[in-house]
Amino acid sequence: MSTPTLVSAPLRSHGSTPRAANRVQVISPELRIADNPAAAVLRAASTQGPISRDTTARTTGLSIATVNRQVAGLLGAGLLRERADLTASGAIGRPRVPFETNHEPYLTIGIHIGAVVTSITASDLRGRILGGVEIPTPRVHQDAALTAIARSARSFTTRWHRRSPLWVGIALGGRVDSATGIADHARLNWRGARVGAIVGEALGLPVSVAAHVEAMAAAELLLAPRNPQEAPAGTGLYFYARETAGIALTIDGRVHTPNNGPGSIVHLPTGSDAECECGHRGCLEATVSDRALLDRARSMGILTGPEPLAISSLYQAASSGSVAAHELLVERAKVLGRTVAMLRDLFNPDRVILGGQSFTEYPAAIPHVAEAFAQSSTLPRKDIRVSGFGNRVQEFAASVTSLSALYADPLPSMRRALG
Template sequence: MSTATFASPQVLSRPSPNRVQVVAPELRIADNPAAAVLRAASGQGPISRDAASRDTGLSIATVNRQVAVLLGAGLLRERADLTASGAIGRPRVPFEVNHELYLTVGIHIGAVVTSVIASDLRGRILGGVEIPTPQGDQNAALGSIARSARAFTARWHRRQPLWVGVALGGRVDAASGVVDHPRLGWTGARVGSIVGEALGLPVSVSAHVEAMAASELLLAPKISEDRQTSGTSLYFYARETAGVALTIDGRVHTPNNGPGSVAHLPTGSDVICECGQRGCLEATISDRGVAARAVRLGIVDRPTVASLYTAASSGSVAAHDLLVERAQVLGRTVAMLRDLFNPDRVILGGQAFTEYPAGIPHVAEAFAATSTLARKDVRVSGFGKRVQEFAAGVTSLSAIYADPLPSMRRALG
């Protein structure tokens, strides 16, 4: 990832780091007027008041009031240069999200790689860096990640940072920002307080698959209002880990005890899992598991999934067949979960789907052969290989999107 050119007319002081503010993320489409107007500006701006009224279902008077307060908070800006010829009065002036003044910081802590990104208020990623996820003591690892995020944020000296969001696997207590992450060996890790204190910003912490599902709601290009907000969606993620999240009527379902686990669903494979059983899903389809198997079979010399992708793309039949086998396991598993929950749509995310496009037809074929229900909407996430970054970004933006004015007061102290 690369860092974008900085451009903004104003520099504001950062909030005081004396008191860490851990705020549970709002993984939903909010229905209050300020949130609706901000969402219209983010998705369709520059937009007129009339168009915003039609888009949100709010009256012109309500839109005018919300635009005024959002302008005052610095979240919107007017575009007088785009006013239609002959139009009279300020309500005719289009408005848009004030995307050059602020940024939010997103951190995705993966099992192998950690990403740190900066987003503008529209959810566009401005730039980012990747670092190896530190191993060993959890407090030392989090301190190292937080220092890297702070150094990265300091580069954006012409933008005011508002919030930091952290997305990661494991069991997340969103209210406290405390995480249990068995894969990393973390127990009661104070993710929110350590990261928030280091950056001096309000912080939200989310289970990463739930955040990925939220990015489809809040950051994906608008297809239709009904498709975004009504019915149910099943989000299935697979890369180094596997996970699922449900979205119900515009809100990601976030169980009180943390997200459920599909890591040990049986697949019928002969791969031995760390738990001692054979055929567990995560051990079978994870990047690490597939790469290790490729080495044992003599397909590649290095235990990295990148070398396996390279071999398959270069014509290795054995490498291709191994990736097809993973695709078939994924297709059957998604079909089983789809039949269990019967959602209106299924979204597939993660590099296990996107890094080897030749495997997608085999996912679809295995899904069709396994599912007993009529096919509906099944698609691969439009965020491609950047799903982790957008999950971190939406975690950093969700509170602002859900309740813009109180969140700005909190962010600016």
């Protein structure tokens, strides 16, 4: 397993106790495509199953003997199941029996803690979301907020009485120490929040905690459909924008997680006159965030009514013919396009993926993102696209965080999950 992400100055919890830390298994997420044989066979089953051992050997590059050993081990652990009903007519011997992920008995719980909304989802072992709920992110003291979120997650888990929960994954913004599950989140006024300890103890499951944009980039690597022969080699830039903005880099099938924690693009200059909490004008998040757009829409008289306003009201107004609402969203799209172009020219990745509701919820703005990008970038066009996860990108970020340890090192992780 990879080295846990560390931070330059350890994030310290306030009021935590050694007893709570000892009870909870906080496991660093593995935001990468693992290359060990067991992981490769499980990945083949998840993405292509039901699949034969011969096909698995060709797809993974492993020998048939190695595939047979890994299949036997994964069957014994309950992660795979055989499909004797799909065996080709005339085939003799167990190696001819196709296998697939044993996805029906188990689930994992994913929690995305947003600045405004927290989503709680259940996923099967293939990374397919079974269902979910959303709750307002509690605006109370961090321990009370996390306790409330954990209580909601525990209640949600009881709906799936025919499945055994294996793991919980939490994705959130801010600065995250994945080794300890402790996070700082400026927008929520969290400092040294015991995210992993509080949620893990409440649910009684191993828990992994990740920075949410890095987790989104991992979802593109591990959960997005792709040709089995297509290797995610090279570099990628993932750009996210909704209530917050952030980026993550991927290098040869692994999300780059700096030792000092993820960088920030919150205060990149955009040239706008939007006033930021830092005291400057034109910072990226103060220009393009949902909250910033809602404040401007209200000040311009585009939206009226009691607080709190939802960004969906602005999208609805634009779709219903409001020129002013449309122009406000187009203005944001142009800022996003120019910012993505600047970052793309800086890093020159092989791929650029755009995620978040700022890109997916108002399709009429996408051509303006593309136009601003083309006018601002000086490099030849490469692979640039909007995430296929659409408006569920936060849910898949939490889902991949809950599955990453199982995907990276299946047998030890399964033993840990089952106690």
